[in-house]
Amino acid sequence: xxxxxxxxxxxxxxxxxxxxxxxxxxxxxxxxxxxxxxxxxxxxxxxxxxxxxxxxxxxxxxxxxxxxxxxxxxxxxxxxxxxxxxxxxxxxxxxxxxxxxxxxxxxxxxxxxxxxxxxxxxxxxxxxxxxxxxxxxxxxxxxxxxxxxxxxxxxxxxxxxxxxxxxxxxxxxxxxxxxxxxxxxxxxxxxxxxxxxxxxxxxxxxxxxxxxxxxxxxxxxxxxxxxxxxxxxxxxxxxxxxxxxxxxxxxxxxxxxxxxxxxxxxxxxxxxxxxxxxxxxxxxxxxxxxxxxxxxxxxxxxxxxxxxxxxxxxxxxxxxxxxxxxxxxxxxxxxxxxxxxxxxxxxxxxxxxxxxxxxxxxxxxxxxxxxxxxxxxxxxxxxxxxxxxxxxxxxxxxxxxxxxxxxxxxxxxxxxxxxxxxxxxxxxxxxxxxxxxxxxxxxxxxxxxxxxxxxxxxxxxxxxxxxxxxxxxxxxxxxxxxxx
Amino acid sequence: xxxxxxxxxxxxxxxxxxxxxxxxxxxxxxxxxxxxxxxxxxxxxxxxxxxxxxxxxxxxxxxxxxxxxxxxxxxxxxxxxxxxxxxxxxxxxxxxxxxxxxxxxxxxxxxxxxxxxxxxxxxxxxxxxxxxxxxxxxxxxxxxxxxxxxxxxxxxxxxxxxxxxxxxxxxxxxxxxxxxxxxxxxxxxxxxxxxxxxxxxxxxxxxxxxxxxxxxxxxxxxxxxxxxxxxxxxxxxxxxxxxxxxxxxxxxxxxxxxxxxxxxxxxxxxxxxxxxxxxxxxxxxxxxxxxxxxxxxxxxxxxxxxxxxxxxxxxxxxxxxxxxxxxxxxxxxxxxxxxxxxxxxxxxxxxxxxxxxxxxxxxxxxxxxxxxxxxxxxxxxxxxxxxxxxxxxxxxxxxxxxxxxxxxxxxxxxxxxxxxxxxxxxxxxxxxxxxxxxx
Numbered sequence: 001x002x003x004x005x006x007x008x009x010x011x012x013x014x015x016x017x018x019x020x021x022x023x024x025x026x027x028x029x030x031x032x033x034x035x036x037x038x039x040x041x042x043x044x045x046x047x048x049x050x051x052x053x054x055x056x057x058x059x060x061x062x063x064x065x066x067x068x069x070x071x072x073x074x075x076x077x078x079x080x081x082x083x084x085x086x087x088x089x090x091x092x093x094x095x096x097x098x099x100x101x102x103x104x105x106x107x108x109x110x111x112x113x114x115x116x117x118x119x120x121x122x123x124x125x126x127x128x129x130x131x132x133x134x135x136x137x138x139x140x141x142x143x144x145x146x147x148x149x150x151x152x153x154x155x156x157x158x159x160x161x162x163x164x165x166x167x168x169x170x171x172x173x174x175x176x177x178x179x180x181x182x183x184x185x186x187x188x189x190x191x192x193x194x195x196x197x198x199x200x201x202x203x204x205x206x207x208x209x210x211x212x213x214x215x216x217x218x219x220x221x222x223x224x225x226x227x228x229x230x231x232x233x234x235x236x237x238x239x240x241x242x243x244x245x246x247x248x249x250x251x252x253x254x255x256x257x258x259x260x261x262x263x264x265x266x267x268x269x270x271x272x273x274x275x276x277x278x279x280x281x282x283x284x285x286x287x288x289x290x291x292x293x294x295x296x297x298x299x300x301x302x303x304x305x306x307x308x309x310x311x312x313x314x315x316x317x318x319x320x321x322x323x324x325x326x327x328x329x330x331x332x333x334x335x336x337x338x339x340x341x342x343x344x345x346x347x348x349x350x351x352x353x354x355x356x357x358x359x360x361x362x363x364x365x366x367x368x369x370x371x372x373x374x375x376x377x378x379x380x381x382x383x384x385x386x387x388x389x390x391x392x393x394x395x396x397x398x399x400x401x402x403x404x405x406x407x408x409x410x411x412x413x414x415x416x417x418x419x420x421x422x423x424x425x426x427x428x429x430x431x432x433x434x435x436x437x438x439x440x441x442x443x444x445x446x447x448x449x450x451x452x453x454x455x456x457x458x459x460x461x462x463x464x465x466x467x468x469x470x471x472x473x474x475x476x477x478x479x480x481x482x483x484x
Numbered sequence: 485x486x487x488x489x490x491x492x493x494x495x496x497x498x499x500x501x502x503x504x505x506x507x508x509x510x511x512x513x514x515x516x517x518x519x520x521x522x523x524x525x526x527x528x529x530x531x532x533x534x535x536x537x538x539x540x541x542x543x544x545x546x547x548x549x550x551x552x553x554x555x556x557x558x559x560x561x562x563x564x565x566x567x568x569x570x571x572x573x574x575x576x577x578x579x580x581x582x583x584x585x586x587x588x589x590x591x592x593x594x595x596x597x598x599x600x601x602x603x604x605x606x607x608x609x610x611x612x613x614x615x616x617x618x619x620x621x622x623x624x625x626x627x628x629x630x631x632x633x634x635x636x637x638x639x640x641x642x643x644x645x646x647x648x649x650x651x652x653x654x655x656x657x658x659x660x661x662x663x664x665x666x667x668x669x670x671x672x673x674x675x676x677x678x679x680x681x682x683x684x685x686x687x688x689x690x691x692x693x694x695x696x697x698x699x700x701x702x703x704x705x706x707x708x709x710x711x712x713x714x715x716x717x718x719x720x721x722x723x724x725x726x727x728x729x730x731x732x733x734x735x736x737x738x739x740x741x742x743x744x745x746x747x748x749x750x751x752x753x754x755x756x757x758x759x760x761x762x763x764x765x766x767x768x769x770x771x772x773x774x775x776x777x778x779x780x781x782x783x784x785x786x787x788x789x790x791x792x793x794x795x796x797x798x799x800x801x802x803x804x805x806x807x808x809x810x811x812x813x814x815x816x817x818x819x820x821x822x823x824x825x826x827x828x829x830x831x832x833x834x835x836x837x838x839x840x841x842x843x844x845x846x847x848x849x850x851x852x853x854x855x856x857x858x859x860x861x862x863x864x865x866x867x868x869x870x871x872x873x874x875x876x877x878x879x880x881x882x883x884x885x886x887x888x889x890x891x892x893x894x895x896x897x898x899x900x901x902x903x904x905x906x907x908x909x910x911x912x913x914x915x916x917x918x919x920x921x922x923x
Binding site: 097115178179180205207209210240241242243244246247269271272273274275341343344345429430431432433434437444445447448449452453454 | 569571572575576579597601654655656657658672673675676677678679686687688689739743746747749750752883884888889890891894895898901902
């Protein structure tokens with residue numbers, strides 16, 4: 001400390017005099033005389049500008065002057081940081097209206113309320129997953145962009161989300177994660193890839209009527225007749241629930257007369273548009289279901305298979321005499337893959353972490369890239385000359401040399417994830433807010449969002465502070481060590 | 485924080501502007517004589533800030549009413565939107581000592597809460613006179629706490645309706661039902677026709693509480709409804725079981741809900757209306773009269789494509805559940821009281837009534853003022869329903885239970901839609917939450 005102050009004392013000597021003199025109007029007269037205690041300091045403050053006569057009396061400015069300079073900062077810090085913290089601690093010991101002292105009751109209720117425990121669990125998931133992912137992705141981007149030609153442009157693009165406010169990022173991702181593929185980009189991508197890989201069976205909504213009179217029932221995704229039938233009989237398989245739009249091009253259903261030795265029948269939509277029609281009967285305008293696979297089953301073996309024609313009829317031939325159940329296998333009703341429900345209760349936290357990474361990866365990348373450019377090239381060169389592979393260079397040289405930067409990024413991200421609020425608030429729909437909740441959000445909701453319990457809210461705030469504190473200390477220690 | 489700072493600067497600017505304008509203005513009337521009307525305007529230069537949750541066309545309509553007030557009195561009224569969660573907006577502003585002059589609270593529960601916190605200003609005798617003239621005692625009581633009148637019910641919502649798309653019912657060849665069993669049957673028929681019967685607005689928890697309240701009022705009767713809304717009977721009561729089981733018959737069937745329960749729980753309020761009317765994906769949406777506004781925005785014509793039927797009887801009572809917004813004064817200013825008086829008056833009510841999407845609880849506002857046949861009918865049902873009308877139960881509850889996203893009743897009814905199989909477990913949780921909230 002002292003040698004630093006000693007160094008720039010000469011150039012600052014001129015500054016200190018005019019800087020100190022307006023202060024001395026207030027303090028110079030008042031302070032030295034009534035206190036009388038530090039004459040050396042007084043001598044220094046008055047003596048320093050007058051000449052270099054008293055360098056031995058004390059190095060640097062007097063404590064009084066130091067206090068004077070520190071005061072504005074201390075006052076602001078005290079009013080904006082220290083006082084709120086102290087008041088929050090104080091407030092957290094009182095109940096909701098703030099009149100009754102409840103001791104640690106608010107703190108115990110943090111750990112006894114299941115919904116608050118969910119928030120703690122979610123925060124834990126966040127802290128374990130998000131900082132590591134952000135750091136790793138940032139590192140990958142930084143290392144890769146070092147080698148490419150359009151590095152600056154690429155970095156600019158990756159860094160861009162930082163320029164968007166978290167609230168806006170939340171709104172963007174709320175749309176990205178929409179369930180309906182025609183609205184949510186994430187599901188649009190997934191379903192179109194899925195659509196290329198495989199197609200669905202045709203009538204995902206079709207199902208039998210749910211009553212005792214219906215001749216068919218649903219069974220493990222397939223549709224099976226209640227009664228058996230044999231060759232020479234006609235079987236009616238009525239289904240309902242098909243969207244009118246899917247039937248626009250379908251032709252009218254027809255009944256069929258089985259030929260000798262044939263088991264025939266009709267698969268159709270037993271619902272006349274506009275009402276009317278007798279259930280389980282093929283009536284005038286009812287539409288056929290074409291292209292449905294029908295199996296004749298005896299025991300567990302499939303004896304014959306047929307596909308319905310445009311008029312919904314099918315003919316199963318080559319059957320031995322006997323009784324068969326007719327089955328429409330589940331493949332007829334496989335729903336088109338409708339995407340992942342990102343905003344459902346199970347995937348909500350990973351989905352929001354995805355948005356968080358989108359926002360912060362650029363920040364990590366820029367910091368790490370700066371650290372990367374500061375790595376001595378000769379170390380890398382030496383390793384390569386010694387025959388190390390690129391992966392070894394990366395593992396054994398780059399990462400260890402980068403570790404100070406990586407730790408800074410990692411710790412900053414831990415603090416950020418502990419405090420995460422906006423993304424959760426905006427992305428999670430109301431119905432999954434309880435499942436996505438985090439401490440910071442719970443704190444706000446409990447204090448202001450209808451709960452009106454600022455005692456519990458303050459307790460949560462202090463709890464969050466206690467969680468963040470160790471990482472703050474780690475960061476400060478690092479900075480101090482680096483400065484030395 | 486930032487909002488309140490902006491508000492301070494805005495009102496500060498307005499005051500200083502008013503002060504600047506005031507001085508040269510005062511000699512003009514005397515010199516110009518009777519040429520300018522402003523001399524008659526009692527509130528020239530007064531700025532009033534009103535906070536309410538309305539957005540979009542509801543906000544635009546309300547601002548027209550405010551304009552009429554401005555024109556009448558010369559005051560300047562600024563509108564601030566509170567967002568969905570009124571408590572979350574007002575709480576910090578009250579704590580910070582900078583509330584808006586007037587807030588329009590969506591829940592009577594908040595009136596009680598703020599009255600207890602002594603954040604509300606009692607109404608002046610002039611405003612109370614308007615209330616006595618224009619409102620039934622039931623409404624006056626909703627705006628009161630501890631015998632003191634604090635609020636004016638300025639807007640009512642008729643919550644016992646189910647809206648349907650006419651084409652979907654025609655396709656299915658079905659008619660609007662009048663009982664719960666018929667509703668389930670209708671839903672089945674519509675589902676069989678290939679259209680999911682309901683677009684449920686599950687992400688907006690309050691729509692689920694509205695559904696529950698209608699079923700409960702109808703099946704358990706008005707007396708039990710009142711008791712449950714005061715938490716005088718527990719949520720584990722068999723009458724609650726019966727109501728939830730009835731709802732389970734609707735939400736428990738995958739094919740009854742557009743997108744299944746998971747899709748329904750991701751759909752928030754105006755979106756579900758769009759699903760029925762704009763996108764033609766579903767047949768019915770269970771919500772209040774204000775669906776009309778969203779339906780029209782989706783391009784549906786009221787009375788032709790967008791029709792409604794009264795909430796079917798799920799028991800002996802024909803349910804009429806009302807919601808409403810209560811205006812309260814948070815500052816004791818002259819302007820605030822004048823505006824409340826205006827809103828409570830027949831004059832203010834009739835200006836508002838001429839705009840679409842508004843239903844007045846003011847008994848002296850004649851139904852003839854409403855622009856749509858639909859609202860006329862609704863207004864008549866409210867006036868004629870008289871004693872058996874009940875106010876939205878969740879809005880009467882402490883807001884931690886009945887009005888907070890992700891908490892209390894909202895959350896648990898969403899859990900119920902997700903898995904309607906275990907009614908008892910949901911009831912126990914409801915009772916636990918209610919105990920905490922009514923503590």
